[in-house]
Amino acid sequence: MKSPNAFLGSLPTTIFTTMSQLAMTHGAINLGQGFPDTEGPATLIDEAANALRDGRNQYAPLTGLPELREAVARASKRDYDLDIDPAQEVIVTSGATEALAVSLMALIEPGDEVVLIEPLYDTYLPVLRLLGAVPRCVRVEAPDWHLSEETLRDAFSDRTKLILLNSPMNPSGKVFTAQELDLIASLVLAHDCYAICDEVYEHLTFGVKHIPLMTRPGMRDRAIRIGSAGKSFSVTGWKIGYITACPALASVIAKAHQIIAFSSAPNLQRAVAKGLDLGEAFFAELSESLRARRDLFANGLNRLGFPTLPADGSYFVVADISAHAEGRDDVAFCRDLVTEAGVAAIPVSAFYDPHGAEPPRHLVRFAFCKTEAVLREALGHLERRFSLRRVETRSSCRLVRAARAAPLVAYLVAASRLFRKWGSVRRFLVGRPFRHHPLVSPVPQERPVDRPRYRDHWAATRRSEPDWQAGCA
Ligand SMILES: Cc1ncc(COP(=O)(O)O)c(C=O)c1O
Numbered sequence: 001m002k003s004p005n006a007f008l009g010s011l012p013t014t015i016f017t018t019m020s021q022l023a024m025t026h027g028a029i030n031l032g033q034g035f036p037d038t039e040g041p042a043t044l045i046d047e048a049a050n051a052l053r054d055g056r057n058q059y060a061p062l063t064g065l066p067e068l069r070e071a072v073a074r075a076s077k078r079d080y081d082l083d084i085d086p087a088q089e090v091i092v093t094s095g096a097t098e099a100l101a102v103s104l105m106a107l108i109e110p111g112d113e114v115v116l117i118e119p120l121y122d123t124y125l126p127v128l129r130l131l132g133a134v135p136r137c138v139r140v141e142a143p144d145w146h147l148s149e150e151t152l153r154d155a156f157s158d159r160t161k162l163i164l165l166n167s168p169m170n171p172s173g174k175v176f177t178a179q180e181l182d183l184i185a186s187l188v189l190a191h192d193c194y195a196i197c198d199e200v201y202e203h204l205t206f207g208v209k210h211i212p213l214m215t216r217p218g219m220r221d222r223a224i225r226i227g228s229a230g231k232s233f234s235v236t237g238w239k240i241g242y243i244t245a246c247p248a249l250a251s252v253i254a255k256a257h258q259i260i261a262f263s264s265a266p267n268l269q270r271a272v273a274k275g276l277d278l279g280e281a282f283f284a285e286l287s288e289s290l291r292a293r294r295d296l297f298a299n300g301l302n303r304l305g306f307p308t309l310p311a312d313g314s315y316f317v318v319a320d321i322s323a324h325a326e327g328r329d330d331v332a333f334c335r336d337l338v339t340e341a342g343v344a345a346i347p348v349s350a351f352y353d354p355h356g357a358e359p360p361r362h363l364v365r366f367a368f369c370k371t372e373a374v375l376r377e378a379l380g381h382l383e384r385r386f387s388l389r390r391v392e393t394r395s396s397c398r399l400v401r402a403a404r405a406a407p408l409v410a411y412l413v414a415a416s417r418l419f420r421k422w423g424s425v426r427r428f429l430v431g432r433p434f435r436h437h438p439l440v441s442p443v444p445q446e447r448p449v450d451r452p453r454y455r456d457h458w459a460a461t462r463r464s465e466p467d468w469q470a471g472c473a
Contacts (some may be wrong), residue, residue: 019338028338044271094264095239108161110133114133156191163184167198170351175208225243320362
C-alpha cells in the first residue's frame with residue numbers, strides 16, 4: 001500500500017494534547033492549554049442559541065454573514081481608526097487557525113521565504129512546510145523578549161514573500177511596540193513583501209495598547225489582519241475567526257477559504273457580531289480581569305523561586321525553572337510537574353523550529369486564563385512541592401525536635417542499660433536470655449516492598465510515546 005503524506009504522517013501528537021492527557025490521567029490542574037475555564041458572555045450564548053431556532057442552519061455566505069462583516073468593520077474603526085469595507089475586505093473563517101492557513105495559501109508559492117519570530121505558535125511551521133515555503137526564523141530573546149534589529153534585517157531577502165507576525169505573542173506574552181512595528185513595516189516595504197498578522201489576543205493586553213501593523217505607514221494594503229472570537233469572547237470552542245485585508249488580497253484569500261471550509265456556523269457568526277458591538281467597556285473589563293489573574297499567578301511563581309518573564313498580553317506567562325530544575329530540561333520538568341505537583345504546563349522549547357538552533361531549555365509556559373480559585377489552588381500545589389520557606393522550616397523543625405527529644409533519648413538509653421543488666425541478672429537467675437525486647441534487640445522486620453516511583457513509571461511508558469522535541473505541537 002502506498003503511504004499517506006509523509007510530512008503529516010511524521011507529525012507527533014501535539015504537546016498540548018499530550019500534557020492535557022497527562023493532566024487528566026493524574027487529576028492535575030491544567031495550566032497547559034490556553035482556554036478559559038468559564039463560559040463566555042451570556043448574551044452571546046443566548047444569541048447563538050436563539051439563532052439556531054430561527055432558520056440560521058444552512059450555509060452562510062462564503063465570506064461570512066453580512067452582520068458579522070459589518071461588525072468587524074465597525075470594530076476596526078472604533079478600536080484602530082481603520083476604514084474597512086465589509087463587502088470586500090472581511091472574510092469570516094472557522095477560527096484564526098483556518099484564517100492563517102488560507103492567508104498563507106493565498107500568498108505563498110513553493111520556495112518563497114517567510115520570516116517568523118520565535119518562540120512561535122505551533123501551527124505556523126507545519127502549514128508553511130506543506131506549502132513548500134522556506135521558514136526564516138528570528139528570535140525574541142529571554143529574559144526581556146528583545147527583538148534584535150540586526151537579526152531581523154538579516155532574515156529578510158529578495159526571496160522573502162511575507163513576515164508572519166504574532167502580537168500579542170503566544171507563548172511569550174510580548175506586545176510589539178510602535179518602534180518595532182515601524183521597523184517591521186520598513187522591512188516589508190523595502191523587500192516588497194507582505195505581513196500576515198496573527199492578532200488573536202488583540203484585546204487581551206495589560207497596561208499597553210495593541211497596535212495593528214496595518215495601521216502603520218504603508219501597511220494598509222500589505223498587512224492581513226486576523227482576529228479570533230474564541231479569544232476575544234472566551235469561547236475557544238466556537239472557532240470563528242475574521243480576516244481583514246485589502247480587496248486585492250481578500251479576493252484571493254476568499255478562494256482559498258472556498259476550497260478549505262467554504263463557510264462557518266451561521267448562528268455563532270450572528271452571536272459574534274453582537275459581541276464585537278459590546279465595545280470598549282467589555283474589552284476593558286476582560287483585560288483588567290486577566291491582568292489581575294496574571295499578577296496573582298506571576299507573583300506566586302516569583303515567590304516560589306520561578307522568576308517570570310514580562311507578559312504584557314495573551315493568556316500566558318513564561319517562568320524560568322532553573323532554580324528547581326535539578327538537571328532536568330523543560331520537557332522532563334513539565335512531565336514531573338504533573339505527577340509530583342499536580343499542575344500541567346507547557347515546555348517553551350516546543351515553540352521553536354525543531355530543525356533550527358538549540359532552543360532555551362529552562363522556560364515553561366503557564367496559562368493564567370483560569371478562575372482565581374483554580375490559580376490559587378495551582379499555586380498551593382506548587383508551594384507544597386517547591387516552597388523554599390518550607391524547606392527552611394522543615395530543617396529548623398528538625399533541630400527543635402531533636403533538642404526537645406534529648407532528655408527522652410537519655411532516659412531511654414539509661415533504661416536500655418538497666419534492661420540489659422536485668423537480662424544478665426535474669427540469665428544468672430533462670431538461665432534464659434531476654435532476647436526480644438525492642439530496646440535490646442528488635443524483632444527482625446520484613447523487607448519493605450519495592451514500589452516504583454511515578455517518575456520511573458513514566459520513564460517506562462515514555463518509549464511508546466511520540467517525539468517530544470518536535471516543535472509542531
Ligand atoms: C497565536 C495564536 N494564533 C491562533 C490561534 C488559534 O485561534 P482559533 O482558536 O481562533 O483558531 C491561537 C490559539 O491558541 C493562538 O494562540
